[in-house]
Structure formats: C-alpha cells, structure tokens
Amino acid sequence: MVKPHYFLPQEFLIAADYQRALQEDYAQVVQEPENHIRARYNIDVSSYYGPIKIKNPFGKSSGQLSTNKSQVVSDMEGGLGFTVLKTVIAEGQDHSSKMDEWKIFAPKMTVEKLTSRNGEEGYSVTWKGRGWNKSLEDYLSFVDEALSVQDDYPVIPSVKYHLPDLGEDYKLEEYMYTTQKLLEVWKKHRDGELVLEKDFSPTLASTDMAGQKERIISWLRDVPRLIKQSVDEPIHLGVKMMNTTIADEFQRELVRTFLGPDSTWLADFAVCFNRLFDPHKEYEGKVGVAYGGYDLSDRNLWALEEVIEEKPSRPVSATGNICSGKMMLEYALRGALNGQMHTFFQIPQTEYAQIDATRTQKAVHELLFNPQRGLVAGLIYIREILGKGSEPFTFLEVTDLDPFLLMK
Numbered sequence: 014m015v016k017p018h019y020f021l022p023q024e025f026l027i028a029a030d031y032q033r034a035l036q037e038d039y040a041q042v043v044q045e046p047e048n049h050i051r052a053r054y055n056i057d058v059s060s061y062y063g064p065i066k067i068k069n070p071f072g073k074s075s076g077q078l079s080t081n082k083s084q085v086v087s088d089m090e091g092g093l094g095f096t097v098l099k100t101v102i103a104e105g106q107d108h109s110s111k112m113d114e115w116k117i118f119a120p121k122m123t124v125e126k127l128t129s130r131n132g133e134e135g136y137s138v139t140w141k142g143r144g145w146n147k148s149l150e151d152y153l154s155f156v157d158e159a160l161s162v163q164d165d166y167p168v169i170p171s172v173k174y175h176l177p178d179l180g181e182d183y184k185l186e187e188y189m190y191t192t193q194k195l196l197e198v199w200k201k202h203r204d205g206e207l208v209l210e211k212d213f214s215p216t217l218a219s220t221d222m223a224g225q226k227e228r229i230i231s232w233l234r235d236v237p238r239l240i241k242q243s244v245d246e247p248i249h250l251g252v253k254m255m256n257t258t259i260a261d262e263f264q265r266e267l268v269r270t271f272l273g274p275d276s277t278w279l280a281d282f283a284v285c286f287n288r289l290f291d292p293h294k295e296y297e298g299k300v301g302v303a304y305g306g307y308d309l310s311d312r313n314l315w316a317l318e319e320v321i322e323e324k325p326s327r328p329v330s331a332t333g334n335i336c337s338g339k340m341m342l343e344y345a346l347r348g349a350l351n352g353q354m355h356t357f358f359q360i361p362q363t364e365y366a367q368i369d370a371t372r373t374q375k376a377v378h379e380l381l382f383n384p385q386r387g388l389v390a391g392l393i394y395i396r397e398i399l400g401k402g403s404e405p406f407t408f409l410e411v412t413d414l415d416p417f418l419l420m421k
C-alpha cells in the first residue's frame with residue numbers, strides 16, 4: 014500500500030473576500046468561466062495538451078463517454094478543454110486485427126462508491142469491455158465527425174496497436190495502415206501534426222508470467238518508435254502508460270526510466286496512468302476488472318514523486334480520480350499540464366453544485382469554482398502562500414513549482 018505526499022490541505026482556507034466571491038460564483042452558471050476567472054481573480058487557467066493550447070486543464074479521457082459525435086459536442090459546449098476519443102484497435106489493410114479479442118461490446122457500466130486502502134471514499138466505474146468494438150472504418154468516420162465539431166476544439170484519437178508476446182514479432186502492417194488512415198482524416202481538418210494517444214490498458218498488466226517486467230519495458234520503449242516510423246510525417250505522440258500489477262516500486266522504475274532526466278524515450282508526452290487491475294473481482298461473469306478511486310490517485314501521485322525534484326522530462330497528462338480542482342493541483346505539482354477524467358462524469362449529480370446546466374457544465378463548474386476544493390480556490394491559496402498577494406497568477410506556474418515550498 015502506497016501513500017502519496019499531499020502538498021495541499023483537504024480544504025483551502027483563503028481570504029474572506031475571495032471566499033465570498035467564490036461562493037457567489039459557485040451558486041450560479043458562469044458564462045465563459047476562463048475570462049471571468051481572469052477578470053475577477055487575476056488568474057489564468059489555460060494550459061496545454063501536447064502541442065495544443067487548451068482553455069482550462071480539464072478534459073475527457075478515452076472511454077465509453079467519447080464514442081459518438083454528440084458526446085464530443087456536449088464536451089465542447091460544456092466547457093471542457095479537450096476530448097480524447099475511445100481507443101480503437103489497430104487493423105491492417107485486410108481489416109484483420111491481431112488484437113481482435115479487444116473489440117468487446119459491453120454497454121453496461123456500474124458506478125460504485127469505493128473506500129481506498131488508505132481509507133478515503135471515492136467512486137469507481139466497473140465494466141467488462143475493452144476497446145472500440147466496431148471496425149477501424151467506423152472509427153475513422155467517427156474521428157472525421159468529431160474533428161469537424163469545431164476547428165479549434167481539441168479532439169484526440171486513441172489507438173491500441175498490436176503488442177507481441179515474448180518471442181513474437183510486432184504486426185507492423187497494422188501500425189502502418191491504422192496510423193496512415195488516421196493521419197488522412199486528421200489532415201482534412203487540422204494543419205498541425207497528428208496528435209495521438211497510444212493506450213496501454215490495465216488488463217495488459219494482468220498476466221503473471223516470467224519476464225513480464227522486461228516485456229512491459231520493451232513495449233513502452235519500442236512502440237513509440239514503431240508508431241512514428243509508420244508514417245512519413247512527424248506525429249505528436251502521447252503514451253498512456255499502464256499501472257502494472259507488479260510491485261509498486263516497479264511503477265516508480267517505469268517513471269524513472271521513461272520520465273527521468275536521462276530518458277531517450279520517443280514519446281512526446283505521457284498520460285499517467287491508466288487504471289488499476291483487480292484480478293479477483295468478478296463483474297457480469299468476468300473475473301478480473303479494472304478499478305480506480307483513491308487507490309488509483311494514491312498510486313499515480315506516489316509514482317510521479319519519483320521525479321518530483323527534477324520534474325518529468327516529458328510533459329504529463331494526468332488521469333486517475335481527478336474529482337476536484339485540488340486533485341488536479343496535486344497532479345500539477347508533480348508536473349502534469351492537464352487532467353483527463355472518466356469517472357467524474359458518471360458520479361451522482363448530487364456531487365455537483367445545483368446549477369441549471371448540463372452534466373458536463375456542472376462537472377467543469379464544480380472543478381473550477383468549488384469554494385473549498387476547486388481549482389480557483391486552490392490557485393488563490395497557492396498564490397497567497399507564495400506571497401504574491403493578488404498578482405497575476407497562472408495554472409502553468411504551478412506545474413513548474415517546487416511543491417515543497419508549499420509546506421508551511
């Protein structure tokens with residue numbers, strides 16, 4: 014059991030006039046929240062996802078909530094910074110796929126309260142599916158529609174490419190065909206480099222076989238090179254690393270190897286880290302499912318502490334139990350430039366402020382304006398500790414900060 018070092022209090026105590034302003038904002042729908050936050054609090058919450066400027070650090074992670082155009086439209090209208098689309102399983106030109114068994118149709122999801130091993134209560138979603146369950150061709154049409162929602166709304170495709178067992182070769186043709194096809198669709202809508210996530214899922218880490226560490230390291234090392242070599246143009250590649258079922262220290266070893274100062278990794282950024290895996294839990298007849306909640310954020314934050322002093326050598330996109338602005342800031346203090354969420358959009362709506370808005374708007378509003386745990390309250394709190402009064406302050410400054418400065 015690992016315990017991260019929280020640098021921030023459970024609730025932010027800030028000056029009374031700011032507290033009052035936040036109470037007021039929290040109780041109502043705030044139009045163009047980023048402009049409002051700049052004007053009222055002198056704070057800039059914009060950031061980056063890969064090379065893309067985003068208006069706030071909160072995005073939707075790849076999964077069941079980004080499988081059709083209307084979900085992407087509500088993300089954009091609801092005020093999210095970006096959307097990562099559901100993960101497609103790579104195919105070759107003949108439409109076959111080495112990872113075919115990942116195309117599972119499993120619409121049922123269950124949202125549960127979950128108390129972590131360290132005793133904190135959060136939420137986790139259980140399901141038994143895996144990747145996009147339809148063809149690559151269907152996915153390409155979806156990407157096409159999603160990218161056309163709005164020119165400047167950040168939409169990122171996600172792929173699971175073939176991963177060989179020990180002694181097997183990579184199915185390179187699937188790498189080439191799938192990446193080329195995605196690039197073609199991307200170029201219809203965007204001028205810059207194709208921005209892509211490669212997903213390493215929790216279920217990959219479930220086999221307890223000899224040589225597993227070496228296999229995981231070689232996948233993480235080789236796959237970015239293979240993806241980049243599969244087309245003639247540069248790609249901006251994010252690798253969503255898995256949480257392995259191997260001892261916790263191994264997760265830190267991965268962080269040091271790939272995100273440490275000496276890393277020569279070809280990934281342009283890392284998504285840290287996909288969900289935990291419980292090999293014993295049964296759901297809908299399947300034994301072994303992924304889970305999240307505070308166990309997930311505990312392990313992720315703890316693992317990223319491996320490079321807390323030098324900061325990760327590649328930009329990090331955080332994922333895992335981002336359920337408040339405070340949690341986003343804990344990740345930011347470990348170098349994360351943004352946070353991607355799945356579970357937070359599925360929890361009971363009573364957990365959000367009772368404003369007259371869509372679910373996505375409520376979620377973003379909660380993350381930004383909660384007076385005790387929200388991002389703005391947290392940024393005001395950090396600015397006060399740094400002795401900056403009400404000077405202009407930015408979310409990005411936090412990602413660069415020595416978090417130990419916040420220990421009073």
Ligand SMILES: Cc1cc2nc3c(=O)[nH]c(=O)nc-3n(C[C@H](O)[C@H](O)[C@H](O)COP(=O)(O)O)c2cc1C
Pocket residue numbers: 074075076077099100122138139140143144145171212213253286287288305306309332333334335353354355356357
């Ligand atoms: C139902 C469900 C489906 C998911 N499917 C994918 C997927 O296809 N690709 C992927 O990279 N991550 C997938 N994830 C992981 C999420 O994108 C996210 O990284 C993870 O759940 C941690 O964030 P959270 O704690 O906010 O849920 C899925 C998660 C859930 C709950």
